[in-house]
Amino acid sequence: MGKDKIRINEEFYDIMPVEYRDMVEDATYGKEDRGWKDIGVHKELIEEHSLCAGCPESMAFRYILASLPAPEDTVMVGSTGCTSLVFPMVAVHNIHSLFGNQNAIATGLKRALTVRFPNRVKDVVVLAGDGATVDIGLDMTLQAWFRQEKFTTICFDNELYANTGGQESGLMQKGFVAKMAPVGKKFDKVRLPEIARESGCAYVVNMTVSQPGRVEKVIKNAVHIAREIGPTYVQLYTPCILEIGKQSMEGLQEMRDSEKPTQRFAFKEYISDEAKAYLADLEAKRKAAAASQVAAKS
Amino acid sequence: MESPTLIGTANKKGQIYTDPKRLFFEAQRTPAFLTGSEVIKEAIRRASVDVMVAYPITPQSEAAALIGELFAEGYVGDYMRGESEFAVMSQCAGAAFGGARVFTTTAGPGTLRAYENFPMWAGARLPIQVIVTCRGINSPLNIQPDTLEIGMILDTGMLVWHAETAQDFFDWILMGYIVSEQPDVHLPLAVCCDGFFVTHTKDTVNLTPADMALPPYDPYRSPVPCMDMECPPVRMMRDPFVMKSNYISYATHASWQQEIRAACERSRKHITSLLGGLIETENVNNDIVIVASGTAVSQGREAIRLLEAEGLKVGLVKVKSLRPFPTEEIRQATKHAKWIFVPEFNVVGWLAREVSAVIERNDRVIAKPHVAGGMTMPPEVIVEEIHKVIKLGKGELVHG
Numbered sequence: 001m002g003k004d005k006i007r008i009n010e011e012f013y014d015i016m017p018v019e020y021r022d023m024v025e026d027a028t029y030g031k032e033d034r035g036w037k038d039i040g041v042h043k044e045l046i047e048e049h050s051l052c053a054g055c056p057e058s059m060a061f062r063y064i065l066a067s068l069p070a071p072e073d074t075v076m077v078g079s080t081g082c083t084s085l086v087f088p089m090v091a092v093h094n095i096h097s098l099f100g101n102q103n104a105i106a107t108g109l110k111r112a113l114t115v116r117f118p119n120r121v122k123d124v125v126v127l128a129g130d131g132a133t134v135d136i137g138l139d140m141t142l143q144a145w146f147r148q149e150k151f152t153t154i155c156f157d158n159e160l161y162a163n164t165g166g167q168e169s170g171l172m173q174k175g176f177v178a179k180m181a182p183v184g185k186k187f188d189k190v191r192l193p194e195i196a197r198e199s200g201c202a203y204v205v206n207m208t209v210s211q212p213g214r215v216e217k218v219i220k221n222a223v224h225i226a227r228e229i230g231p232t233y234v235q236l237y238t239p240c241i242l243e244i245g246k247q248s249m250e251g252l253q254e255m256r257d258s259e260k261p262t263q264r265f266a267f268k269e270y271i272s273d274e275a276k277a278y279l280a281d282l283e284a285k286r287k288a289a290a291a292s293q294v295a296a297k298s
Numbered sequence: 299m300e301s302p303t304l305i306g307t308a309n310k311k312g313q314i315y316t317d318p319k320r321l322f323f324e325a326q327r328t329p330a331f332l333t334g335s336e337v338i339k340e341a342i343r344r345a346s347v348d349v350m351v352a353y354p355i356t357p358q359s360e361a362a363a364l365i366g367e368l369f370a371e372g373y374v375g376d377y378m379r380g381e382s383e384f385a386v387m388s389q390c391a392g393a394a395f396g397g398a399r400v401f402t403t404t405a406g407p408g409t410l411r412a413y414e415n416f417p418m419w420a421g422a423r424l425p426i427q428v429i430v431t432c433r434g435i436n437s438p439l440n441i442q443p444d445t446l447e448i449g450m451i452l453d454t455g456m457l458v459w460h461a462e463t464a465q466d467f468f469d470w471i472l473m474g475y476i477v478s479e480q481p482d483v484h485l486p487l488a489v490c491c492d493g494f495f496v497t498h499t500k501d502t503v504n505l506t507p508a509d510m511a512l513p514p515y516d517p518y519r520s521p522v523p524c525m526d527m528e529c530p531p532v533r534m535m536r537d538p539f540v541m542k543s544n545y546i547s548y549a550t551h552a553s554w555q556q557e558i559r560a561a562c563e564r565s566r567k568h569i570t571s572l573l574g575g576l577i578e579t580e581n582v583n584n585d586i587v588i589v590a591s592g593t594a595v596s597q598g599r600e601a602i603r604l605l606e607a608e609g610l611k612v613g614l615v616k617v618k619s620l621r622p623f624p625t626e627e628i629r630q631a632t633k634h635a636k637w638i639f640v641p642e643f644n645v646v647g648w649l650a651r652e653v654s655a656v657i658e659r660n661d662r663v664i665a666k667p668h669v670a671g672g673m674t675m676p677p678e679v680i681v682e683e684i685h686k687v688i689k690l691g692k693g694e695l696v697h698g
């Protein structure tokens with residue numbers, strides 16, 4: 001399976017949108033080592049977006065889409081929020097259904113794909129804001145993990161409800177004054193990464209998206225582990241520059257500041273022993289395959 | 299993405315996928331004495347369901363559990379208990395987006411908890427089938443049959459049918475998939491019944507052979523792309539659909555809603571060819587006609603028997619499909635009636651409202667009797683209402 005899947009009827013070729021032609025000619029579908037470095041050279045599965053200029057969510061989206069191990073067999077599930085403005089422009093099948101039910105949708109979807117394609121791997125990746133993941137949808141987020149549903153959950157943590165104009169969210173820092181938190185948020189940032197680990201996720205990461213290489217590695221790990229071992233969770237700080245009063249160019253610095261060792265987005269990775277062994281096995285197989293390719297050439 | 303026809307081949311349980319019309323109208327039927335819940339199980343055994351999601355709530359818990367047994371026997375592709383009805387309906391949606399034939403059951407408070415999903419199902423053109431075994435909605439706490447929730451589900455964009463008997467149930471569950479999965483329909487379907495009266499009583503039901511099953515769902519015969527990455531990926535929309543002040547997005551949404559209603563209307567021909575029409579009528583040339591749905595039809599029939607013993611002839615209209623609504627059929631069937639009685643198992647009288655909205659001279663509609671909260675509707679109560687009107691009106695038109 002590769003980009004052969006996408007073909008344009010020759011008669012229609014010249015009237016197809018240019019980015020669709022690009023995708024057919026230059027998509028990285030079926031390319032084993034696709035990653036963030038393909039962005040700008042190959043089709044990265046997202047052409048344009050309608051987020052605020054400089055919104056780190058747009059970077060995060062690009063890195064994630066470029067890192068999916070098998071976009072040609074991946075279906076994404078989103079939720080209402082700023083991310084739902086991007087999903088219409090994403091070139092993998094994606095579902096927007098309601099606000100907060102993304103992990104329930106993904107549960108049904110993954111099960112349906114397993115029933116329909118018993119001998120093929122179909123990856124399911126959830127991507128939603130913190131309000132969707134941790135507040136309105138928390139029950140469904142956790143229950144999918146308790147049930148060991150085999151898909152990846154990615155939370156774009158901008159520490160507030162951005163799409164409705166900056167209300168308090170469960171992942172907001174304590175004391176932050178926000179709409180609907182007029183005297184400051186009263187309770188601590190919900191510790192979802194810890195809860196994820198305790199709830200049965202085999203792989204959990206808390207980080208920013210300041211370093212694309214790192215995002216790529218984490219997303220690949222998360223998707224691979226979810227295929228074989230169990231649920232995985234990635235929480236990415238994608239600051240809402242608009243609501244915290246930053247300029248378009250300041251998103252990256254905001255992430256860098258908040259990922260310093262003592263800060264709340266210092267890189268933290270949890271990986272279960274089983275998942276660790278699985279990744280090591282994958283890596284060994286990859287090396288063996290590369291070695292045999294080299295041998296075959298020489 | 300044409301799928302080859304599987305009719306005539308065997309599934310993993312050895313059941314033969316059978317042409318639906320053959321299955322419904324030609325295959326040998328065998329009588330069985332079953333509860334409504336058991337009938338749901340028997341229908342699903344033959345329905346080639348891929349995914350069933352369950353959650354307990356009286357009076358559908360038993361049916362939901364029985365389908366679990368079917369899964370254990372290998373007749374259903376996957377089965378799970380969700381965490382709440384909102385989650386269950388979302389899980390059903392996810393499975394349907396992924397191209398599965400999906401089934402679930404619900405009732406009363408659960409139906410309402412799930413509510414946000416129903417218009418979403420319709421909007422996403424997901425042909426999910428949900429059985430609604432109606433029950434009272436709290437508070438005060440009540441688990442008895444009460445059809446208030448049907449009135450609430452009517453405007454979600456779904457197809458809505460109201461079964462009178464366990465036999466209706468058996469046939470309509472199977473026929474329902476065929477109707478709702480037609481490419482020109484492709485909408486979710488709620489097959490409703492009055493909880494307990496149908497689910498927990500035994501009835502003789504003529505079953506189709508257990509070794510024949512409906513052909514499986516073909517997700518590529520859908521008006522919207524199946525979410526499995528088997529067809530070229532598309533950008534779903536080129537412009538953000540929620541952007542305000544965008545005429546195109548208004549127009550898209552508005553026309554989409556109209557298209558859903560139009561798809562519902564297009565189901566008429568399929569309903570007619572399988573269910574034999576949206577309504578059934580008896581003796582509608584009489585001055586008095588009872589229009590009812592669900593088990594109120596049975597009570598109406600009994601009332602008509604009692605009135606006949608007095609020498610009074612009364613007609614009957616059984617409404618099978620509430621969405622699409624049998625507007626023209628009801629107009630025709632009530633054309634000669636001086637009084638149209640609409641007995642209902644709910645306090646609001648939604649069916650009477652619907653009938654009144656579509657017929658001429660709707661002061662002929664007498665929205666009575668109503669029983670609610672799980673009370674039975676003895677036929678004598680219907681007779682009494684009819685007596686009142688005749689006596690008071692001395693043949694003239696009077697409101698009950």
Ligand SMILES: Cc1ncc(C[n+]2csc(CCOP(=O)(O)OP(=O)(O)O)c2C)c(N)n1
Pocket residue numbers: 080081082083099128129130131132133156158160161162163164169
């Ligand atoms: C049931 C429901 N309640 C409320 C809303 C309104 N709503 C839309 S987006 C949103 C907040 C989204 O916040 P988050 O998930 O953090 O994503 P972000 O916009 O910050 O990326 C809310 C409350 C809704 N769409 N549905």
Ligand code: SF4
Pocket residue numbers: 050051052055056057082158162163239240241242243
């Ligand atoms: S409102 Fe905030 S999170 Fe949403 S697009 Fe703008 S900057 Fe990004």
